[in-house]
Amino acid sequence: MRQMFGVIAPRYDFITRVFSYGMDRRWKRQGVAMAAMPERAVVLDLACGTGDFSKLVAQRCPQAVTIAADLTHGMLRLARSSGVEEAVCADAMSMPFRDGAFDCIFIGYGLRNFPRLEKAVAEIERVTKPGGLLVSLDFFLPRNPVLRQIYLGYLFLNGAFWGTVLHGRPRIYTYIPDSLRSFVSIDDFSSILRRNGYGKVDARGFLFGGIALHCAAKR
């Protein structure tokens, strides 16, 4: 993961906009709007990449304190150089934060990359305050089987094209369809959240269910 995202890091923002047809920022803004946070909330931007969620939280809640955390130093460097003040290296599977430390945790396109989803959700739940929120934006497979194949084909070809153009490595971005094939559905992820201590699960799909935002509150 670290090696792959280290290579991708300098082009990451560009490729995110390309893959989402420029809609990524709008979805993230919607994710931040879904989260009713206290004025001085303590927030975690987990698997922060270049720190989009941290920056959007700072715009919406200037008094919030946000920690951005990621496994990849290249991503953390870019987050810091684009204005994210607190950016730390941490593994989502075993975080160096105390129980109940955060009012809200944002995760953008992170969950698919964690080695064990249910264990990662349990760890995220551990560091969330009772009543605190988890907001996740991620890729999912559309329910319709025809759309699903078209979507996987599109992600593969788009990834192979940009991987070749930007890095001379056609498979560098095809991790997206690869990780998606074995990932859970939007509804299954809602069930995983409920099984791991969350309630009030709100799931919103975009692009025919190819992308979804989940917002849930720790019981």
Ligand SMILES: C[S@@+](CC[C@H](N)C(=O)[O-])C[C@H]1O[C@@H](n2cnc3c(N)ncnc32)[C@H](O)[C@@H]1O
């Ligand atoms: C697709 S990028 C998402 C970046 C950003 N959150 C966004 O919304 O654009 C996935 C990020 O997850 C990080 N990552 C992968 N596995 C991780 C783990 N176990 N713990 C923390 N970060 C991880 C990668 O380094 C990478 O920066």
